[in-house]
Amino acid sequence: MADINLKGRDLLKLLDYTTEEIEYLIDLAIKLKDEKKKGTPHDIHRGKTVALIFEKDSTRTRCSFEVASYDLGMNCTYLGPTGSQMGKKESIADTARVLAGIYDGIEYRGFGQEIVEDLAKYSKVPVWNGLTNEFHPTQILADMMTIKEEFGELKGKKLCYLGDARYNMGNSLMVGCAKLGMHFVAVTNEKYFPNRELIEECRKIAEGTGATIEFTNDPFEGTKGADVLYTDVWVSMGEPDEVWKERIEDLTPYRVRKELMENAGEHAIFMHCLPCFHDLNTTIGKDMHDRFGITEMEVTDEVFESSQSRVFEEAENRMHTIKALMYATL
Numbered sequence: 400m401a402d403i404n405l406k407g408r409d410l411l412k413l414l415d416y417t418t419e420e421i422e423y424l425i426d427l428a429i430k431l432k433d434e435k436k437k438g439t440p441h442d443i444h445r446g447k448t449v450a451l452i453f454e455k456d457s458t459r460t461r462c463s464f465e466v467a468s469y470d471l472g473m474n475c476t477y478l479g480p481t482g483s484q485m486g487k488k489e490s491i492a493d494t495a496r497v498l499a500g501i502y503d504g505i506e507y508r509g510f511g512q513e514i515v516e517d518l519a520k521y522s523k524v525p526v527w528n529g530l531t532n533e534f535h536p537t538q539i540l541a542d543m544m545t546i547k548e549e550f551g552e553l554k555g556k557k558l559c560y561l562g563d564a565r566y567n568m569g570n571s572l573m574v575g576c577a578k579l580g581m582h583f584v585a586v587t588n589e590k591y592f593p594n595r596e597l598i599e600e601c602r603k604i605a606e607g608t609g610a611t612i613e614f615t616n617d618p619f620e621g622t623k624g625a626d627v628l629y630t631d632v633w634v635s636m637g638e639p640d641e642v643w644k645e646r647i648e649d650l651t652p653y654r655v656r657k658e659l660m661e662n663a664g665e666h667a668i669f670m671h672c673l674p675c676f677h678d679l680n681t682t683i684g685k686d687m688h689d690r691f692g693i694t695e696m697e698v699t700d701e702v703f704e705s706s707q708s709r710v711f712e713e714a715e716n717r718m719h720t721i722k723a724l725m726y727a728t729l
Contacts, residue, residue: 401426405727409519409526412512412534413574414600418608421578422553425544428716428723435470435719442472444729447503449475452483452518453529454509455637459673459717460529460537464506467722471729476502486514495521504729507531510637525728527721532635535567538672539575540720545713546627549668554580554609559625559663561586561618561653562697563646568631568672569593573612577601580608586621587614588649618653625663629670630655630697647691655698660707669698669708677703 403423413421434441451464461477468475485494491514498505499522507515508529519526528536547553560572564585570593576583583601585592592598592614602612615621622628630653633646660667676684676696687693694700702708 403727406729407525408728410536410724410728411515411519411526411528413536413539413571413578416578418578418580421540421543421575424540424720424723424727425547425553427727428540428544428720429548431722431726432716432719441470441726443726444503445472447471447473447729448501449473449504449506449725450498450502451475451477451506451529452485452508453477453479454507455530456480457508457529459714460508460721463537463718463721464529464725466718467725470722471725473503473725491517492521494518495526496523499523504725527724527728530567533567533570534574535571535672537717537721537724538568539571540724541713541716542572542629542670542672543575543579544716544720545670545709546668548712548716549709550626555582556626557582557584557624558627558629559584559586559622560629561621561655561659562630562650563587563591563633563635564593565591566635570597572629573597573601574604577604577610577612578608580610582611582613584613584615584621584625586616586618587653588616589614591649618659619662622659622663625667627668627670628655628659628663631672632674632676633697643687644691647687647693647696650697651693654695655702657699657701657705660702660705667707669702669705669710670713671698671703671710673710673714675703675710 401423495518504525506527506529507518512531512533515528515531558576564587573583633650677698677700679685679688
């Protein structure tokens with residue numbers, strides 16, 4: 400691996416990291432995963448503690464940070480949606496300074512990107528973005544690790560994102576592909592394209608890495624020859640229920656289905672950051688069926704459960720990449 404020093408660094412968004420630094424974290428995660436499978440200890444941060452601020456609940460992010468902390472020999476404190484006074488009785492700046500005096504690192508998962516940026520501004524210890532409305536960098540590290548494990552390399556691979564590309568996943572996948580020399584294609588209705596300024600920033604990055612950034616509303620044109628078909632839920636956490644009808648009408652043409660996987664090719668894999676509405680085994684899934692008569696949303700159950708699906712390998716890799724992040728920055 401490259402000789403990269405990330406000690407003391409925040410991870411707020413991948414735009415702040417170089418291509419080499421991102422590749423280093425991915426390779427470190429692969430190394431730590433191999434060590435864990437072999438039972439080789441890597442508890443290099445024994446005695447340290449981290450604070451996990453979750454203004455939005457999560458399964459994968461919380462479990463990944465907690466298990467990664469324990470594997471590194473650390474303790475962690477989970478602060479759920481009602482677990483702190485941040486933004487209510489105490490400012491973000493004051494919260495950052497309080498926690499930085501007690502903990503060795505701070506994770507934040509919640510709402511606006513400005514919140515995690517402010518935490519980092521006033522913290523003397525590393526701050527990690529576990530998800531904001533705009534970016535989800537730890538997810539992208541896991542995604543890229545999964546793709547590298549599958550194909551052996553990242554540069555030149557084509558990732559096709561189908562669905563609502565305006566928010567954290569569409570934004571972050573576009574940034575990750577630009578940084579790593581991949582071909583990013585957003586396949587969706589024009590009104591679901593990412594922010595124009597971010598598109599232009601990624602295209603400038605792509606000029607130096609060999610990446611391409613493309614957009615189309617034709618799912619067969621966009622997925623042709625893709626290595627990865629990627630999607631996410633159509634309605635993000637915290638959005639009102641009223642938007643479901645509009646999203647279902649607009650985005651159903653971009654549901655990942657067998658025909659699109661076949662259009663991509665036999666080698667293509669399916670990825671999803673989870674949770675996923677691929678059947679009726681969730682409260683929301685049942686509600687959408689009762690209201691709109693649909694049994695699947697962003698992906699068919701046939702694709703989700705197929706041999707091309709890598710969603711659970713991807714979910715596991717959240718822990719390995721988060722561990723690599725804390726390993727390197729602490």
